[in-house]
Amino acid sequence: MQSSKKRKIAVQISAIVLIVITVVSGVLSLYYLRNVDDVGRVVMYTGRVRGGGQLLVTRELNGDSYNNPDLIVSLGDVINELNDGGSRYSLVKIKDGSFRVDADELKKVYTTLCIVISELRLETGVGSVIVEDIPDADTLTMGTPKNKDKIAVEAEKQVHITELRTRLIKTGEAFYTAADMVASDAEIYYHKQAETAQALVTVMIVSFTAAILTAAVILIRVKILNVKIENYEKIIYTDEMTGLYNERAFMRDSEKLRKSVPMSPVGVIVFRLPVPQGMARSAFARKITALLTENKKVNVSAYRVKPSVELGLSDETSDSNVWFLLLYHTAEKDSVEEYITQFGTTVSARNLLQTSNDNRINAKIFFDSAVYVDSLRDNTVFELYAHGVQKLVDRMNTKNKGEKQ
Amino acid sequence: MNELSYKNRPLLRKGNEIFYGEPSTGYICYIKIQSEKTVKSENKEKKDEVTDITVPETLEVQLVECADGSIKFTEQKVTRTGFSNALTTADIWLGQKLR
Numbered sequence: 392m393q394s395s396k397k398r399k400i401a402v403q404i405s406a407i408v409l410i411v412i413t414v415v416s417g418v419l420s421l422y423y424l425r426n427v428d429d430v431g432r433v434v435m436y437t438g439r440v441r442g443g444g445q446l447l448v449t450r451e452l453n454g455d456s457y458n459n460p461d462l463i464v465s466l467g468d469v470i471n472e473l474n475d476g477g478s479r480y481s482l483v484k485i486k487d488g489s490f491r492v493d494a495d496e497l498k499k500v501y502t503t504l505c506i507v508i509s510e511l512r513l514e515t516g517v518g519s520v521i522v523e524d525i526p527d528a529d530t531l532t533m534g535t536p537k538n539k540d541k542i543a544v545e546a547e548k549q550v551h552i553t554e555l556r557t558r559l560i561k562t563g564e565a566f567y568t569a570a571d572m573v574a575s576d577a578e579i580y581y582h583k584q585a586e587t588a589q590a591l592v593t594v595m596i597v598s599f600t601a602a603i604l605t606a607a608v609i610l611i612r613v614k615i616l617n618v619k620i621e622n623y624e625k626i627i628y629t630d631e632m633t634g635l636y637n638e639r640a641f642m643r644d645s646e647k648l649r650k651s652v653p654m655s656p657v658g659v660i661v662f663r664l665p666v667p668q669g670m671a672r673s674a675f676a677r678k679i680t681a682l683l684t685e686n687k688k689v690n691v692s693a694y695r696v697k698p699s700v701e702l703g704l705s706d707e708t709s710d711s712n713v714w715f716l717l718l719y720h721t722a723e724k725d726s727v728e729e730y731i732t733q734f735g736t737t738v739s740a741r742n743l744l745q746t747s748n749d750n751r752i753n754a755k756i757f758f759d760s761a762v763y764v765d766s767l768r769d770n771t772v773f774e775l776y777a778h779g780v781q782k783l784v785d786r787m788n789t790k791n792k793g794e795k796q
Numbered sequence: 797m798n799e800l801s802y803k804n805r806p807l808l809r810k811g812n813e814i815f816y817g818e819p820s821t822g823y824i825c826y827i828k829i830q831s832e833k834t835v836k837s838e839n840k841e842k843k844d845e846v847t848d849i850t851v852p853e854t855l856e857v858q859l860v861e862c863a864d865g866s867i868k869f870t871e872q873k874v875t876r877t878g879f880s881n882a883l884t885t886a887d888i889w890l891g892q893k894l895r
Contacts, residue, residue, distance in 0.1 A: 617867045620860060623815040627806040643820035
């Protein structure tokens with residue numbers, strides 16, 4: 392008992408644990424899958440920042456800065472969202488340590504880049520001197536003294552612009568490196584999230600399968616026991632020799648009929664059949680059973696009974712007789728009588744009683760020990776069983792005598 | 797049919813499982829033999845001979861409801877030592893239910 396109880400408790404606990412694991416892993420995997428989606432956006436935007444930075448620097452160097460204002464603003468917004476999260480680009484704030492450091496670094500480099508661009512623009516102005524227009528140093532020295540100052544100033548300006556452009560290129564390179572680092576961090580974080588989500592989905596599938604299997608095992612066990620009990624029911628209500636219902640089944644069915652109070656009359660016919668000489672009792676009983684089954688009528692059930700004290704039937708020569716019982720609940724009394732008659736005729740036609748002199752045994756002779764009880768209602772069927780059929784035989788005999796008189 | 801019965805209720809054993817009671821009454825008992833033991837038994841005919849026989853030791857008795865064609869295992873379950881004790885318990889349970 393202890394082991395059985397423990398086993399049952401263990402099965403119940405494991406079922407609960409499996410269900411909890413399935414639910415938790417399901418919820419977590421949903422969370423991580425959603426996170427993977429968000430991190431995917433971050434990875435994509437870090438790539439765009441890298442490309443955008445490159446375009447920005449190229450345009451500044453090429454003097455196309457008038458195209459850049461929107462780009463500068465959008466890059467700034469994206470970088471801010473990469474750092475702190477935001478709703479404009481729907482970027483989430485990634486809590487990964489190295490990503491945070493590198494994103495912060497990217498922001499700083501971008502600020503520096505913007506300062507350099509501002510200085511360069513201040514020096515050159517929109518559409519101003521570009522690298523190819525810088526005067527040659529020799530040309531600058533050959534100019535007039537009046538122009539020499541202008542040339543010298545211009546030369547200094549050009550030198551400063553060159554320095555600023557060099558700084559822009561270097562800062563741009565630093566920006567690309569920082570953007571690459573951020574993209575790399577985001578990608579690693581993305582893979583981690585994806586792997587976690589994958590592991591959780593695997594756990595969920597495994598635990599769900601295990602839960603289903605556990606439930607199936609429990610259900611199969613119950614199903615097997617159900618089948619066993621059904622077989623048990625069949626065994627205890629079936630007569631082993633003939634396969635017909637037995638007395639116990641008669642008791643069950645009559646009790647059911649008694650409880651249901653059927654509108655049609657309930658009758659019981661008990662009959663004793665002498666086993667023909669030269670025929671085994673069991674073989675004879677089976678042949679009669681075959682006839683009863685073949686000619687089965689609606690609302691008439693056949694039973695093989697044994698003479699017993701409980702039944703009120705005494706049979707001194709039990710080996711030479713077989714007892715059957717018909718329980719019916721139908722208003723068609725004639726139909727039942729016909730059934731019996733037909734049954735007798737069929738026996739004759741099939742020449743079962745080979746040893747009999749008269750091959751055409753009529754129903755009357757065949758059922759010479761039969762008891763015909765009509766219109767048993769309510770408790771009467773039960774009483775029939777309880778008080779014995781013999782009493783009913785006596786009652787019927789008395790009734791018959793009275794009718795004759 | 798040489799059917800076995802105990803206190804006027806059918807009894808059927810199949811392997812380690814015993815069914816007791818009439819399904820039509822609404823309840824039966826499902827008894828499962830959990831462990832067996834070997835005991836010495838004297839031969840009734842030859843009293844000098846002692847043979848080993850295996851008898852159930854611990855049995856689990858469970859009440860089963862068989863109402864309206866459906867079978868339901870109730871929570872009423874107990875373990876008894878010895879076949880006699882198990883059958884007595886089952887008989888009492890069925891008696892209580894059919895009272």
